[in-house]
Structure formats: C-alpha cells, structure tokens
Amino acid sequence: MIKIVSSCLILFFLSVNLQAENGHSLWLRSQSSSPVSVICSKKSIVTEIARQELLNGWQGQPGASIKLIVKQDKQVKGDGYKLTPEGVQANTDLGVLYGVYDLLRHQQTGETINPGIFNPSYERRVLNHWDNQDGTIERGYAGRSIFWRNTKDSLNVTEADKKLWREYARANASVGINGAVLNNVNANADILTDVYLKRVKAIADEFRPYGVKVYLSAKFSAPSQVGGLKTCDPLDPTVIKWWQAKVKEIYAMIPDFGGFLVKANSEGQPGPQDYKRTHADGANMMADALKPYGGIVMWRAFVYSASDNDRAKQAYEEFLPLDGQFRDNVIIQVKNGPVDFQPREPFSPLFGAMKKTSLMPEVQITQEYLGHSIHLVFLSTMWEEFLKSETYQEGEGSTVARCTDGSLFPQKHTAIAGVANVGLDVNWCGHQFAQSNWYAFGRLAWDNKLTSDQIADEWLKLTFKRNVAETTDWQDNFLKPVKQMMLDSREAAVNYMMPLGLHHIMSANEHYGPGPWWAPKRMRKDWTPPYYHQADTVGVGFDRTHTGSDAVSQYHEPLHTLFDNIQTCPDEYLLWFHHVPWSFKMKNGCTLWNELCYRYNKGLHQVRDFQKIWDKVQPYVDGERFVQVQSKLRSQSRNAQLWKDGCLLYFQQFSKMPIPYEIERPV
Numbered sequence: 298m299i300k301i302v303s304s305c306l307i308l309f310f311l312s313v314n315l316q317a318e319n320g321h322s323l324w325l326r327s328q329s330s331s332p333v334s335v336i337c338s339k340k341s342i343v344t345e346i347a348r349q350e351l352l353n354g355w356q357g358q359p360g361a362s363i364k365l366i367v368k369q370d371k372q373v374k375g376d377g378y379k380l381t382p383e384g385v386q387a388n389t390d391l392g393v394l395y396g397v398y399d400l401l402r403h404q405q406t407g408e409t410i411n412p413g414i415f416n417p418s419y420e421r422r423v424l425n426h427w428d429n430q431d432g433t434i435e436r437g438y439a440g441r442s443i444f445w446r447n448t449k450d451s452l453n454v455t456e457a458d459k460k461l462w463r464e465y466a467r468a469n470a471s472v473g474i475n476g477a478v479l480n481n482v483n484a485n486a487d488i489l490t491d492v493y494l495k496r497v498k499a500i501a502d503e504f505r506p507y508g509v510k511v512y513l514s515a516k517f518s519a520p521s522q523v524g525g526l527k528t529c530d531p532l533d534p535t536v537i538k539w540w541q542a543k544v545k546e547i548y549a550m551i552p553d554f555g556g557f558l559v560k561a562n563s564e565g566q567p568g569p570q571d572y573k574r575t576h577a578d579g580a581n582m583m584a585d586a587l588k589p590y591g592g593i594v595m596w597r598a599f600v601y602s603a604s605d606n607d608r609a610k611q612a613y614e615e616f617l618p619l620d621g622q623f624r625d626n627v628i629i630q631v632k633n634g635p636v637d638f639q640p641r642e643p644f645s646p647l648f649g650a651m652k653k654t655s656l657m658p659e660v661q662i663t664q665e666y667l668g669h670s671i672h673l674v675f676l677s678t679m680w681e682e683f684l685k686s687e688t689y690q691e692g693e694g695s696t697v698a699r700c701t702d703g704s705l706f707p708q709k710h711t712a713i714a715g716v717a718n719v720g721l722d723v724n725w726c727g728h729q730f731a732q733s734n735w736y737a738f739g740r741l742a743w744d745n746k747l748t749s750d751q752i753a754d755e756w757l758k759l760t761f762k763r764n765v766a767e768t769t770d771w772q773d774n775f776l777k778p779v780k781q782m783m784l785d786s787r788e789a790a791v792n793y794m795m796p797l798g799l800h801h802i803m804s805a806n807e808h809y810g811p812g813p814w815w816a817p818k819r820m821r822k823d824w825t826p827p828y829y830h831q832a833d834t835v836g837v838g839f840d841r842t843h844t845g846s847d848a849v850s851q852y853h854e855p856l857h858t859l860f861d862n863i864q865t866c867p868d869e870y871l872l873w874f875h876h877v878p879w880s881f882k883m884k885n886g887c888t889l890w891n892e893l894c895y896r897y898n899k900g901l902h903q904v905r906d907f908q909k910i911w912d913k914v915q916p917y918v919d920g921e922r923f924v925q926v927q928s929k930l931r932s933q934s935r936n937a938q939l940w941k942d943g944c945l946l947y948f949q950q951f952s953k954m955p956i957p958y959e960i961e962r963p964v
C-alpha cells in the first residue's frame with residue numbers, strides 16, 4: 298500500500314513538474330547551460346536582455362567569451378545582424394538580440410553556425426489579434442484574450458498581466474516578430490478612448506524591451522462614435538482634425554506606436570465609401586495623421602459585397618484602379634487567397650497586379666477553417682506554397698514573396714501579418730502543435746525563403762528534445778516520423794476537407810465541420826457553400842474561366858491560360874476554376890468522381906497514420922503532452938471520417954455514381 302501511495306506521489310510530482318515545464322515555455326525551453334562571458338559594446342535594456350539570454354542558454358564551448366557589438370555596417374539592413382566567430386554584430390540593439398536568439402537556436406538544435414549576414418525579409422512582422430475588449434476572441438480557440446478582461450473595472454494592470462505580456466513579447470522576439478495589433482479587425486470604436494489606451498500603453502511598456510510595437514485596429518466611424526462628430530467623411534476638415542488629435546494623444550502616451558489596421562467597407566464595417574469616397578481617400582487621411590510620428594496604416598483589401606459578381610474577383614476590381622494613389626505609409630493588407638483563408642486557394646491576384654502600392658500578405662495562424670485547435674495542421678507548408686507562388690508580375694521569378702518584400706520594386710515599407718492563435722490556455726495555442734504555426738509565421742516573416750522542412754526540424758528540436766545526448770535514436774524514431782507527419786498534415790486536411798480546389802463548404806458560422814448542403818433561403822448566397830461548389834447533375838466546381846466569372850483573367854500569363862484550360866489547370870485548383878463533369882478524365886486517368894472519392898479516403902487514412910506515428914513515439918514524449926496530442930488526433934480522425942462521409946454522400950446525390958469498392962464505406 299505504502300509502495301503504491303509513494304509511487305503515486307512520485308508520478309504526481311513528476312507530472313506537476315512536466316506541467317510547469319510544458320506551460321508557457323513554448324520553444325524556449327533551453328536546457329542546462331555552460332558558462333560563458335559576454336562583453337557588450339553598448340548598454341541598454343535590450344542588450345541586457347540579450348546578455349542574459351546568452352548567460353542562461355549558452356550551450357557552446359564552456360568558458361567561451363562572446364562579444365555583442367552595436368556598430369554600423371551597410372550590408373546589415375534594419376534589425377538584421379551579422380554572426381561572426383566572435384559573437385554578434387548589428388546596427389541596432391534589437392539586431393543584437395535577434396542575433397543572440399539565432400545563435401542560441403543553432404546551439405540548441407545542434408546546427409552548425411555559419412558566419413554571415415542575416416537580414417529580415419520584411420520590415421514589419423506583425424501578429425493580428427482578433428481580441429475583443431470583453432476578453433473573447435473572434436476565431437480564437439485557445440481560451441480568452443491575454444490582453445483584455447471582461448469588464449471595464451478589471452482594466453487595472455496586474456503584475457501577472459505584465460509577466461504574461463513579457464513572456465509573449467519574448468516568444469515573439471525569439472522568432473523575430475516585432476509588432477502586434479491588440480484588438481479585433483471588427484473593431485470597437487472605444488478602443489481609442491482613454492480608459493483602453495491606458496492599458497494599451499501598459500502593454501506597450503512591457504513589449505518595448507523586446508522590440509514589439511503595438512498597433513490598434515481603428516474603426517472608421519470612431520469620430521462619430523467616440524468623438525461625437527456628425528460625419529466621418531475622410532475629406533471633412535473636422536474629421537481630419539479629430540484623427541490628428543487622436544493620433545497626437547496616442548503618441549504622447551506611446552511614442553513608438555506602430556499605427557492602425559483598418560477593415561473598412563467590408564462585411565458591414567463602416568468606411569469611406571459610406572461618404573462616396575474611395576479606399577485611398579480613407580487610408581490617406583489616416584496616414585497623413587500618422588506620418589509625422591512614423592506610423593503606418595495597414596488597410597485591408599478583404600472586401601466583397603452580396604452581389605452576383607464572383608467574390609473571388611472583388612478585391613482586385615476595387616483596389617487595382619487605386620494603384621498609385623496611396624501615401625507611402627499605407628500598406629494594403631491582402632489575404633493569401635482571393636476568398637478567405639481556405640485550406641487551399643490560389644494566391645490572390647492582387648499580388649503581382651499592383652505595382653505602385655505596397656502590399657503586405659495576411660495569413661491566418663489561428664485555424665478558423667482548418668480544424669480549430671483540435672486538428673494537427675502545420676501551416677508552414679501552406680504559407681511556403683503561397684510565398685513561392687509565381688505571379689509573373691515581371692516575368693519568371695516574380696514570386697509573391699518578391700512582390701511584397703521590396704526585392705522586385707522599391708517599397709518604402711514592407712510587412713507581413715498573421716492572425717494570431719494565442720490565448721490564455723496554459724500551452725498558449727490550444728494544441729501543442731499549434732505552437733509550431735506561431736513559430737513558423739515568425740521564421741517565414743524573418744526569412745521568406747526558409748523551407749517548411751527546416752522550420753519543422755527546428756521547432757521539434759527546440760520543443761521536444763530533452764537533452765543533447767538524444768542523438769541517432771531520437772532522430773530516427775522521433776524527429777523523422779513526427780516531422781514527416783507535420784509536413785504532410787496540411788495536405789491531409791485538404792484531402793479530407795476540400796480536395797481538388799473545393800472551397801468554402803464548411804458548416805455555417807463556426808466553420809468547423811462539413812456543410813456543403815447548408816443553404817437556408819434567408820441567407821446571403823455568397824455565405825452558403827452551394828454558391829461555391831455549384832454541384833449539379835452535370836458536375837461540380839466554380840466556373841471562373843472565360844465562359845464563367847472570368848476570374849482567371851486577373852492572373853498574368855502564362856497563369857491566365859494555364860488556369861483557364863481544363864486540361865492544363867493543376868489538379869489542386871481544378872474545382873476552383875472549373876465546373877467539371879463527374880465523368881471527366883483526370884490527368885491520372887480516373888474519373889473526377891472516383892478521384893474525389895480517393896482524395897477524401899486518402900485524407901482520412903493519413904490522419905489514421907498520424908495516430909499510429911504518434912502512438913509509436915510515446916517513449917520520447919512526456920506523459921502530459923503525449924496524451925493531449927493523442928486525444929486530439931482521435932478527434933481529428935473522427936472528424937476526418939465525418940468530412941469524408943458527409944461530403945461524398947452529399948455529392949453522390951448529384952453524381953449518382955458508386956463509391957469505388959476499395960474505399961471505406963461510410964459509417
């Protein structure tokens with residue numbers, strides 16, 4: 298009995314320990330460090346953090362002497378850094394800090410350190426939090442907001458708040474993220490009032506030493522809603538003055554405030570078009586107010602209206618005519634695809650179209666359409682595919698990455714945004730593996746040429762490797778299979794949710810399970826799945842060719858022709874661009890219907906294989922994380938079955954063709 302009790306106690310303490318370790322440390326769980334001496338050429342709060350990080354995390358030669366030097370070097374850009382055999386050199390204090398995190402990352406992952414210069418791809422690497430001031434998060438699946446509480450009385454800043462914000466800022470800095478929009482794009486106008494601005498200032502104060510700037514989503518109607526003005530017309534002098542005064546007030550509190558993010562004339566939000574003005578009129582007015590302080594406006598291109606016009610075409614049509622009319626401190630923030638963060642979309646044709654306007658990509662880290670925090674989906678492969686997409690803006694080599702990072706044409710400012718997946722959950726993101734998406738966003742924002750393979754490799758080593766002695770065995774039996782699972786996970790989700798270019802066929806509102814059938818009469822057509830899949834007795838898919846909505850013509854050649862022709866359109870975009878007959882012969886010889894069945898079936902089996910892979914790595918993972926991931930994979934597997942069965946049985950009503958025998962029967 299005593300034995301049982303004592304072993305239970307030991308287990309209890311072990312799990313408490315692991316819980317503490319697994320809590321907020323994310324990928325920053327550095328193990329035992331060796332002694333090192335650090336010499337800084339400059340003393341500041343930032344370089345002091347860099348020094349401390351080295352002292353705490355050094356795993357290089359014991360007793361080594363490292364120099365941190367702040368010194369101008371023309372080849373180093375922005376907050377970039379130079380790694381030298383002696384240490385880190387940068388033009389800014391922050392550059393030194395980024396260099397230190399990189400050095401430590403190399404040591405902790407066992408990668409060799411190649412001396413060289415490391416410049417960021419984008420100047421601003423920003424998380425967009427869709428957090429409401431009542432503490433809820435739109436499309437957030439990891440608990441409540443880390444910034445906001447549910448009532449105005451609880452706006453008092455506590456020590457626990459500050460600690461959490463510092464931990465968050467440190468995690469961001471460790472992967473190069475240098476900005477955070479603290480409130481929902483569907484903004485509440487009163488974020489700009491004193492009571493909230495005080496809390497924004499307190500957050501900014503905690504972020505500053507880690508180089509993370511705060512930004513706010515601003516509601517276009519704020520001059521009326523909180524300023525009492527009769528109009529919000531961007532050309533009205535009283536409105537202009539109101540924004541100028543508001544901006545002045547903000548900068549007096551937060552001298553390094555980043556600027557505004559604006560969702561205007563989109564999904565019911567107010568905007569300049571309410572006054573017969575253009576997006577440029579609205580954005581420029583705000584940009585002029587921010588300009589004297591170095592602030593920017595990130596103006597979203599996520600616009601579409603309930604019309605018969607194909608939703609995928611609308612942003613391009615609204616924004617392209619305004620090319621060249623925006624101030625140089627305005628950046629148009631464009632979602633990766635032309636519809637809405639679907640499991641797979643072609644890139645938005647605005648990338649590669651606007652040539653005189655800075656564009657910034659917006660990706661979604663939170664998994665609104667990819668299984669929330671229940672499905673294991675490593676999104677890096679999706680973003681890599683997107684960033685490497687050829688737009689042909691200036692011929693071959695004009696990737697989305699190059700159209701946005703200033704390397705194709707000069708841009709005053711460059712930026713990239715990711716909709717955050719962070720909440721109060723003890724593991725920050727709801728799913729252990731969802732942390733890898735936060736990590737991947739930061740790494741790709743710093744270097745948009747990185748591969749997902751490298752990112753997954755780094756993240757797994759930093760997050761799961763317990764001591765450096767775990768070498769070949771750990772690599773073969775944990776690292777390799779788990780990395781492969783991560784790299785396959787997005788394609789698996791596409792397969793069991795929306796293969797072959799299907800999109801927007803999820804269930805209503807919560808956007809989680811399958812719902813290709815959902816079409817209440819009272820609902821806007823462009824919010825219902827049948828509008829997107831167009832299934833009928835002839836076939837399935839949205840005709841965006843020259844005989845359909847002609848969205849293909851928004852792409853440069855040779856993409857225009859490639860997508861327009863059903864024979865050359867890549868399989869992964871087939872039903873995005875074409876209404877395809879059920880018996881159409883695919884490139885591999887299968888009929889469309891059979892191929893659809895195979896893809897859904899494959900997706901389901903991929904998830905079942907993930908379950909097997911995970912069960913096998915149990916010896917390498919602490920009990921808590923093992924069980925959490927195992928249980929989530931079970932749910933994912935059940936959900937994949939539901940997606941497959943639901944979609945195939947629904948589409949079968951139109952195809953009237955049998956489900957091939959080798960495919961698992963619906964349950």
Ligand code: GCU
Pocket residue numbers: 435436482483560564599637665
């Ligand atoms: C999607 C999402 C909304 C969000 C919107 C946006 O439509 O479902 O919750 O507000 O995107 O990006 O503005």
